[in-house]
Amino acid sequence: MDFEDTPEEAAYRLKARKWLEENAPKNIADSSDDEIFDLQACKAWQAKKSDAGYAKITWPKEWGGGAGTTIQSVIFSQEEARAGVSSLNRPFAISLGISLPSVLANVNEETQLRFAKPGARGEEIWCQLFSEPSGGSDVAGIRTRAVKDGDDWIINGQKIWTSGAHYCDYGIIITRTNPDVPKHAGLTMFWVSMKTPGIEIRPIHQMSGASGFNEVFFTDVRVNDSQRVSEVNDGWAASIRTLMVERASVGGGDTPGGSSMNVYKLAHELGMLDDRALREKLADWYATSEGLRFTGMRMLTALSRGQIPGPEGSITKIVLANLEQDMTLQALELQDQFGLINDSRISPLTALFQQSVLGAPGMRIAGGTDEILRNVIAERVLGLPGDVRVDKTLPFNQLPKGV
């Protein structure tokens, strides 16, 4: 056991580091807010990376990728973080992590060649149009309709929780094309230009003040049958692959103790590190954060050995979100009445945790709720039986519906 690169990895890292030193933009404004970035600067950097084989490293060269391995992709990310340019990747995270891979996995070579390279270069950005207000965790409960009209399909309905819809060029959408069969059987997937007439985008205001998610309304939006990504009424299998990508993560912070050390610093500043009640909690948080970090390293170890990582990564998001909620609660309490103040001029430390305490509830929900993630671990990892399902056999339009 060690934490070293293999000789090949070390050579790759050295090359990447050197390239970054020579090419990476300096003095990127460092915002902790995922929604803040300079889109043009990001696009310029993405194109430059693509030319050098550092954009979407695991893709083939003809797709604008690097023809590399997953571990190389991880190494390059680490080096980007070291060079302080990670935030330039923000607009492409979903596009290149989820949406475009889903499209490319399901279309013919011609369409692949049309979309892959502009996507890898950041010239075209893709969003994901899956969730709906009535669906939530029940992702297959799609009500957005697509109705055939000659060579076209007419889409009507509403999507929600679409990140970055306002700056995206294309989207991958799942629609209901047959409501008379059980719900998983009547879905079809399309790609759609976000400039198509009839698409309206409205940002969602979150309790934390953030508004990176959007509602996207479709009113008589016309797409050609050539934009179909799945077979007619067979979109569910394709979308499942996408969800698996979304819910997995190789995670945990990169620094020892992760964000538990922010609470440590707060307590240090308040002169409260002697408080044994806090010390016990800090130790628990630290050990949990480290457990996630080392779990991530175990996943990387598998990649480095050319193996497929085990299912352990499935614990990351649920642990992180609940840890965050617990820590920020306590961080406010540590400051007593001052914990109220959400004003960085008066109490910079508090304002930091104030934001997190308002953000944590969303973390426990977005990208798979605690409950769904526990189901996934129990069913897919531990092999326990699924819940009794009443929605697998009834036609979709006969299922009971609520709000």
Place this chain on the structure above:
Amino acid sequence: MDFEDTPEEAAYRLKARKWLEENAPKNIADSSDDEIFDLQACKAWQAKKSDAGYAKITWPKEWGGGAGTTIQSVIFSQEEARAGVSSLNRPFAISLGISLPSVLANVNEETQLRFAKPGARGEEIWCQLFSEPSGGSDVAGIRTRAVKDGDDWIINGQKIWTSGAHYCDYGIIITRTNPDVPKHAGLTMFWVSMKTPGIEIRPIHQMSGASGFNEVFFTDVRVNDSQRVSEVNDGWAASIRTLMVERASVGGGDTPGGSSMNVYKLAHELGMLDDRALREKLADWYATSEGLRFTGMRMLTALSRGQIPGPEGSITKIVLANLEQDMTLQALELQDQFGLINDSRISPLTALFQQSVLGAPGMRIAGGTDEILRNVIAERVLGLPGDVRVDKTLPFNQLPKGV
């Protein structure tokens, strides 16, 4: 708001206290172990109470009761505790709290008169023969069969978790009389003498060392149709009433802080009360214990006002059991390596908590598991829908079965 008796209650209390001072046995050996008592002394005291109207106070005089109210019954219990004779009630707790009331609620007047008075006087003790190994939380999953044979029924099967079976005279048993219909529809209830040939009792050894529960085996046990307590195949409704009695409780300790004060005393003795980590936990435990105590008082208030107590008492057991598990864990930890030692000569304080740490897992299960109690609160108190049931329509003998 106050904690005082009404004038009527005060008068009753005074009378009871006086009677106890004059009549209660002195110097009862005080064991904290529910299984330890002197049966003959208990029976003698019970008979004496019955003569004076203090046994089963809410029952009519002709049943050996006191023709009194529930609140009078509570007051007398408090006074018995004050007089140090509560432990003499131990052998009758289930007999008079659950089993016999279930019988009496379902039989004709003649049978009532036959059994009520000897039961109230403690001359005859009743046990409850409901649970089965394959049933568990699914109480209706009864496999013990009763088959009609002329005027008799022949019972074969196994019951479990029967408290006090070895000293009980009678039992109330639920059996399956029709396996070809859905499971709630084929049950019948009988009373049975524990001396009937074919009944064998084996104590269950628990992890805590206790053995108050028993397995009871029935091999061709013959009961007369006159011993039938319910209509044929209609025993479920009667047993539901019994379970409701069992799962409700007016509880919480009688002293401020309940058993959280045991941990307080331990910490005091160890000189660890300054530990803020412990202080925070102690405060939580104390507040929780007090919350239960005051919840009990709110139930008593309703009784005192002649009202039916609300559903709040349903929280008592689940809270107590989990509190106990948490507290005893921490109490062992407080003693570091000494927490290992289960030897009252060397470490009397530890040995106390050692016993509790081994007993707490059973508390979370016996008399309704945490999970069943949460179901009950969610469904009966909050009115949430039940789970999807696959066992309500299929004939019992077609249901899938496991271990």
Place this chain on the structure above:
Amino acid sequence: MNLDFSDEQKQLKDEARKFLDNESTIARVRSVLNDEKKSFDEELWKSIGAQGWLGAAIPEEYGGLGLGYLELCCIAEEIGRAIAPAPFASTIYFFAEALLLAGSDAQKKKYLPQIASGELIGCFAASEAPGALTAASIGAKVEGEKLTGEKLPVVDGDIAQAAIVLANDGGKPTLFIVDLSGAGVLRETLNTIDPTRSAAKLTFSAASAERLGSAGEGVELVERILDRAAVLIAFEQVGGADRCLQMAREYALARYAFGRQIGSYQAIKHRLADMYIKNVLARSNAYYGAWALNTNAPELPIAAAGARISASEAYWYAAKENIQTHGGMGFTWEVDCHLYFRRSRQLALIAGAPRVWKDRLVSQLERRNAA
């Protein structure tokens, strides 16, 4: 045994609930949330005053109704359930209670009738920094009846006409009444976690200050005021936590996933059962606090701590799990869950964090056991 409210008190509570359902609507709460310049709902405050609630526990001789604290607890629960955007706690639980505890007859006669009539909003300015209040930690001081120093956060400090201020008088912590409309008072509204309840930083530069109680009695009085306020705030918390459970329950019944009401899944129903459990414990502890407050029992410090610890835990759990039960909509601005989440934090912090109260509770147990 009589640990419950009387029928009359329950009726008062029902009426308060109906009144606030109409007057403290979510639209009103949001009008304060969304308007940075609005610190409270003035119309609501006036209508609360018109109900006579402000004088519920103020004796008749000082212009109140003289009903008592049990009635005030009933109103507090409904204020909490309605997350009313009004300076009720600051004015009644803190300002009025300070006067009732330590005021001279003249002081009571001057201020209490103004409070009862709704003319005067009061606030309580003890905090300057996180941590315990001691002579050494208090920077504010009074010399020659002139107050100098900073106080923050002061709940409702930006809208109150008068404040109770803790300051050193010749090095001894002492309470003072300060007219905030007088000279030498600078107010600055603070952003807080709950914009529906305002808070301010107050800076005093030789502001006129009138002593309340004896010199050197300040810290002890603050503790006694906090004990009393903690019980009343616990009722607000119980009301809010109850409302969260009700919201979660309604949503769990109305929302379907995988063809079933989400309330039929154990993950949801067991969580709601846990909410119920915590709410029952909190309510029972609050009732004991109400008794102790109403009878001024020696048990009040323990009862207040138990009520505050239990109610803070219940409201936190109910507020965060109400969001979780609502799923994606739960963390949006447009759905109301976050209003209760914010208020749960505000109420848990304004009278000292639960961690501080846990320590206080054990200290009280030590005192009791030593006695």
Place this chain on the structure above:
Amino acid sequence: MNLDFSDEQKQLKDEARKFLDNESTIARVRSVLNDEKKSFDEELWKSIGAQGWLGAAIPEEYGGLGLGYLELCCIAEEIGRAIAPAPFASTIYFFAEALLLAGSDAQKKKYLPQIASGELIGCFAASEAPGALTAASIGAKVEGEKLTGEKLPVVDGDIAQAAIVLANDGGKPTLFIVDLSGAGVLRETLNTIDPTRSAAKLTFSAASAERLGSAGEGVELVERILDRAAVLIAFEQVGGADRCLQMAREYALARYAFGRQIGSYQAIKHRLADMYIKNVLARSNAYYGAWALNTNAPELPIAAAGARISASEAYWYAAKENIQTHGGMGFTWEVDCHLYFRRSRQLALIAGAPRVWKDRLVSQLERRNAA
């Protein structure tokens, strides 16, 4: 990145598991549980010795296999999974480690080969009372190479031939090796929470004692031994916790209630998911501990604390919720759940309670941050 065991190490682990499946059967564990006079399974101990495991991390020059600590971690995990009723931890993690850390060459030559060959059972006797070890808290003392005092609880103290004892030497805490078969040693077996692992009270009256390490170095050496033992015990805990999850899973699949496998209910499946989560965190922390132990890294104290905290939490949760998943049968003597529950407490307490380790961890963070 290479935070995992090698293929060879994994193979060793598989073999160890198979071996213990056959040799450390539940029947054997129960034979120790049910026989008050039996402190360990001697036959099992001999067969473990015959495998060479006792010398896994003992250098070849002292009669060991000299494989290393990663191999020992693999074996420890399987010992834990099998809840083996044998003095493996006392002899290897404590006694042998103390010698390797502080022993003279002569001492190593004398004792280590006996350990590796299975001839010698060792134990570790530092504790006398709850609380921190300091010169003032240690009652045992050595004068003229003669030890007097009491030690308890000493795991395996009733069956060991030799003990490492912490005692004051001229007022300075120092470690000593004591031959327990010599004069002046009284042993008394103690009842403990886990009868499958024995413990004793040792009373020394002028027993011969041989100094281990320098005088005054005792407390520091104990800390270093505990760091090393904590990592190895964490692997035992991870193995035990994994076994509990496996048992709960099997029962959840086999048991039906209301016509369905109980594993199809969210109350059960989400609990098992939580077990899995804690077990993964514990395993990952243990791996980091293994690396630090194996490389003798400066991070060892932090890594050991993290591993112990995480593994203790995981095993506690898995052991108690395994019982809960088994329902009524879970808390009977005849079903095996309680064996793991007992062992989870034994392992969490023998090297100092998690609460002590939490403090140690934060102290280490303070040290690191100050540097």
